[in-house]
Amino acid sequence: MDDKRGAITRRLAYALLTSGLLIWCLCVASPAHAQVTPPSEQETQAPPEAPEAPLPPPPKPVSIDFGWSWWNVDGNLAKFRQYATPPNGRFIRELRYISPFWRTGDNLRLQLWSPTEDDYRLESNLSFGFGTTRIEAWTTRNRFITPVPDILPTSERSVTESFFKQSLTPDFAVFVRYRQDGQNHYLESPRTPLLQNTRYWDAVAEGKLGNGQLSIGYTDWRYFDRTNTFPDTSMERWHARYLWEINPSLAVEGTFARMDLRQQNRPSSKMETLNLASDLMLGTATELALSFRQDKIALPVVQNATVQERRSTSALLIHRWSQWSLQVGVREREAERVRADRSFVDVPRWWTVEGRLWGRLSKQLRLTVRGWDERLNDPPAMLTADPRSLYWDNRRFAQVKLDGGTPAFNGYITYTYRRWANGARAVALNLNGITLGGTWTPRDDFSLFAEYSSEAWTARSEVTQSPTLDNFVPNSRVSTVGFNWNINSRATISASYTNFVTDNDNPLLLRDGNTEGRFFTANLSYRLPSDYEMTLTIAPWSYRDEVVSLMDYDTHLVLLSLSGRF
Amino acid sequence: MNVQKRWLCLSAVALALLAAVTVVAEKEQQKATPYPLSLFAKATPDDYMGEKDCAEAGCHYPHADNFNRSPHAPFVRNPKLPVDKQGCEACHGPANPHLEDPSKIFSYSQSKPADIAAMCLRCHADTMRLSQWHRTQHGKADVACTACHQIHWQPHKEPPARGLINLGSLRSPQTEKEPQPRRLLKFDDPILCSQCHQRQANEFRLNFHHPVPERRLECSECHEPHPSKAAQKRFRPIKEMCVSCHPDKAGPFTYEHDPVAGWSGEGCTECHRAHGSQNPKLLNAFSRGLCTQCHTDKSATHYPGRTCWMVGCHAAVHGSNSDALLRRP
Numbered sequence: 001m002d003d004k005r006g007a008i009t010r011r012l013a014y015a016l017l018t019s020g021l022l023i024w025c026l027c028v029a030s031p032a033h034a035q036v037t038p039p040s041e042q043e044t045q046a047p048p049e050a051p052e053a054p055l056p057p058p059p060k061p062v063s064i065d066f067g068w069s070w071w072n073v074d075g076n077l078a079k080f081r082q083y084a085t086p087p088n089g090r091f092i093r094e095l096r097y098i099s100p101f102w103r104t105g106d107n108l109r110l111q112l113w114s115p116t117e118d119d120y121r122l123e124s125n126l127s128f129g130f131g132t133t134r135i136e137a138w139t140t141r142n143r144f145i146t147p148v149p150d151i152l153p154t155s156e157r158s159v160t161e162s163f164f165k166q167s168l169t170p171d172f173a174v175f176v177r178y179r180q181d182g183q184n185h186y187l188e189s190p191r192t193p194l195l196q197n198t199r200y201w202d203a204v205a206e207g208k209l210g211n212g213q214l215s216i217g218y219t220d221w222r223y224f225d226r227t228n229t230f231p232d233t234s235m236e237r238w239h240a241r242y243l244w245e246i247n248p249s250l251a252v253e254g255t256f257a258r259m260d261l262r263q264q265n266r267p268s269s270k271m272e273t274l275n276l277a278s279d280l281m282l283g284t285a286t287e288l289a290l291s292f293r294q295d296k297i298a299l300p301v302v303q304n305a306t307v308q309e310r311r312s313t314s315a316l317l318i319h320r321w322s323q324w325s326l327q328v329g330v331r332e333r334e335a336e337r338v339r340a341d342r343s344f345v346d347v348p349r350w351w352t353v354e355g356r357l358w359g360r361l362s363k364q365l366r367l368t369v370r371g372w373d374e375r376l377n378d379p380p381a382m383l384t385a386d387p388r389s390l391y392w393d394n395r396r397f398a399q400v401k402l403d404g405g406t407p408a409f410n411g412y413i414t415y416t417y418r419r420w421a422n423g424a425r426a427v428a429l430n431l432n433g434i435t436l437g438g439t440w441t442p443r444d445d446f447s448l449f450a451e452y453s454s455e456a457w458t459a460r461s462e463v464t465q466s467p468t469l470d471n472f473v474p475n476s477r478v479s480t481v482g483f484n485w486n487i488n489s490r491a492t493i494s495a496s497y498t499n500f501v502t503d504n505d506n507p508l509l510l511r512d513g514n515t516e517g518r519f520f521t522a523n524l525s526y527r528l529p530s531d532y533e534m535t536l537t538i539a540p541w542s543y544r545d546e547v548v549s550l551m552d553y554d555t556h557l558v559l560l561s562l563s564g565r566f
Numbered sequence: 567m568n569v570q571k572r573w574l575c576l577s578a579v580a581l582a583l584l585a586a587v588t589v590v591a592e593k594e595q596q597k598a599t600p601y602p603l604s605l606f607a608k609a610t611p612d613d614y615m616g617e618k619d620c621a622e623a624g625c626h627y628p629h630a631d632n633f634n635r636s637p638h639a640p641f642v643r644n645p646k647l648p649v650d651k652q653g654c655e656a657c658h659g660p661a662n663p664h665l666e667d668p669s670k671i672f673s674y675s676q677s678k679p680a681d682i683a684a685m686c687l688r689c690h691a692d693t694m695r696l697s698q699w700h701r702t703q704h705g706k707a708d709v710a711c712t713a714c715h716q717i718h719w720q721p722h723k724e725p726p727a728r729g730l731i732n733l734g735s736l737r738s739p740q741t742e743k744e745p746q747p748r749r750l751l752k753f754d755d756p757i758l759c760s761q762c763h764q765r766q767a768n769e770f771r772l773n774f775h776h777p778v779p780e781r782r783l784e785c786s787e788c789h790e791p792h793p794s795k796a797a798q799k800r801f802r803p804i805k806e807m808c809v810s811c812h813p814d815k816a817g818p819f820t821y822e823h824d825p826v827a828g829w830s831g832e833g834c835t836e837c838h839r840a841h842g843s844q845n846p847k848l849l850n851a852f853s854r855g856l857c858t859q860c861h862t863d864k865s866a867t868h869y870p871g872r873t874c875w876m877v878g879c880h881a882a883v884h885g886s887n888s889d890a891l892l893r894r895p
Binding site: 131480 | 640646647691692701765780816818819820822824845846851856881
């Protein structure tokens with residue numbers, strides 16, 4: 001009975017808020033409102049003879065954004081908070097200070113998001129001497145939840161990072177970065193929690209040297225597992241790179257990197273990388289890019305099949321006409337793969353041919369066609385119970401995109417095709433995707449947008465007995481519509497509605513397989529005099545899982561905020 | 567021919583090609599500096615008139631004033647800089663010839679992307695060089711620096727997010743109403759990136775996605791538009807960049823899940839879709855369908871009613887230090 005009464009109260013409250021929102025819109029848009037337009041707005045209606053449009057007000061150094069929100073969630077709170085936890089109750093969304101940097105050579109910026117919430121972020125930037133010295137630091141914490149029917153502790157991630165740059169000359173600088181990442185991730189049984197930290201720092205000197213660019217750097221990365229499930233790991237890496245610009249038409253770049261990786265109570269691993277790349281302008285409209293990369297890998301810790309060396313070579317030719325451009329390329333990739341029993345080294349080779357054509361069909365219409373085809377030659381032998389190859393022997397990608405339009409209407413349509421095939425096991429996966437959308441702006445103060453995206457998957461394999469592979473590749477559809485309306489110089493309303501649907505055969509009747517989400521979000525902003533702004537957001541969202549209703553939720557989120565600049 | 571001989575031949579051919587190209591290139595070097603850098607190469611000190619005149623002459627008052635509010639402004643006000651790197655002329659070229667012939671100035675709205683990059687990289691040599699820009703995906707696709715970066719501050723009245731930012735919009739403003747000093751971007755990513763990469767933006771709307779719409783991640787945390795940018799935000803350990811945030815998947819493990827471990831194949835993207843997916847854990851296929859697309863022999867007979875990694879079976883699919891069948895970490 002109480003639940004029913006609560007539901008009625010919620011609906012009533014929501015209906016009142018929606019009505020209020022509509023009435024407010026009508027009021028601010030009505031001619032009566034236009035008669036009481038504040039003086040500052042009248043100033044914007046400048047006479048035709050005015051030589052220049054009035055400039056926007058100069059930015060003010062301090063801004064604050066605060067407010068109140070109400071989640072009003074009915075159902076699975078964990079699913080609602082899966083990726084982020086929005087504020088609930090009173091909140092400060094943002095505090096910001098920007099020094100008047102356009103007058104001096106020094107700059108300070110401090111920005112604090114959600115200081116009173118579970119999720120927060122503090123960011124600061126400081127620069128001196130017209131940008132020759134730059135210091136940045138930020139720290140953030142994000143709480144999230146693995147959405148399962150069981151109750152799990154809230155997971156958390158905290159990242160702290162700082163960055164320092166000192167220009168030694170106008171073209172040469174030293175960079176130092178430090179980063180600490182802590183994660184407490186609670187997972188559904190039978191998986192145990194992941195409580196882990198990483199610490200990373202690097203120092204790089206980079207800039208112009210001679211007729212080119214030099215980069216020398218050192219990186220140190222350490223991983224600590226507080227549950228002792230994975231071994232603590234440390235990695236050191238050195239790199240040196242030089243780009244030699246022989247002349248404006250030709251450049252050659254070489255990189256050498258060496259990495260040492262150590263794990264607790266295990267043999268050390270090493271990797272050396274050599275990378276050569278060249279860019280040659282064959283005239284004013286044609287360029288040729290060549291690259292070669294070689295990785296020598298020593299992984300004594302690995303007991304099953306592993307790779308001891310891999311190489312990749314590519315050539316890409318680009319030609320530009322006045323309206324069209326064509327790009328064709330070929331790439332060969334190969335790996336020296338040591339079999340699990342260390343008896344033989346296989347060398348599988350992948351050949352990829354790629355192409356891209358783009359240009360204008362007319363002044364308003366642009367076309368892009370691109371694709372690639374990758375084939376595997378000499379697949380390695382498998383020492384598994386079923387010795388047939390586990391590698392994809394053919395992958396294809398093709399995409400056609402048409403976009404353009406007029407200032408009043410512009411749109412796009414993209415068709416995407418992907419295919420993965422393994423001939424040895426008679427497996428083929430196909431994806432046909434289409435994305436189309438557009439924006440219609442009938443007036444300067446009003447625009448409508450709509451987007452639709454659909455993915456259709458098909459799969460076949462040697463297995464014909466149900467469930468087949470095709471039963472496990474669901475289709476999906478996503479649709480979005482919305483508008484932005486600047487009702488007058490002070491009031492703006494925007495709204496969007498997003499719907500996603502997953503069509504899944506789901507033969508095992510698992511959760512997260514057949515889902516539908518409906519998200520309507522409306523924002524009404526009203527700019528008060530003196531740069532204050534008030535925003536009302538209403539977001540009735542619903543999420544449904546057709547198989548496991550414990551995952552469902554409904555929310556009628558209401559958020560009211562006020563921002564000011566001083 | 568064995569592998570070593572083959573590579574020796576290839577290397578010899580490559581060296582010969584390089585030598586030939588170098589000889590040709592040396593001849594090319596004698597030619598004049600190409601446009602638009604020739605604007606500066608040909609200029610005399612008298613060709614520079616200073617920033618004040620651009621604004622005070624009344625011709626470019628709004629632009630000059632908007633530029634004053636841009637975070638880019640202080641960097642060209644350093645009096646220690648040479649005259650060709652100061653004020654408006656640092657980016658637009660010497661202005662005195664422009665007084666006589668209005669066309670003699672570098673206009674960013676009417677120039678080719680490669681020319682724009684050449685102008686920007688005159689000063690941003692510690693970001694990358696022009697030849698490196700040519701090798702970027704954006705450079706190859708003729709996307710200019712000014713497609714993403716905003717030099718003259720322009721206020722944006724409408725949020726261009728097209729509904730991408732849903733939950734995140736409740737936590738951070740959709741548009742910057744003031745200059746954004748960070749990176750001089752037109753908008754924050756992912757709003758900026760989604761203007762061209764609409765398909766990827768739609769993938770973020772799927773049921774399972776990286777928390778980009780919620781503003782917990784930015785596109786640039788995984789994608790580096792500037793390939794040689796020093797001290798990159800994300801470090802790539804031996805496998806893919808994914809393990810910088812998911813370090814427990816980095817290994818190397820005693821028993822790797824080859825060929826999807828990242829040594830010879832595509833790595834994480836063999837099984838996962840990075841932006842978003844209709845399947846949990848951003849997988850390419852649902853439940854045991856993911857595994858049986860390769861392990862077809864396990865499809866119908868090997869515990870057909872279960873997901874392979876749940877209920878305690880192959881729980882260590884990313885690699886194991888204790889079990890060759892990846893059942894325990």
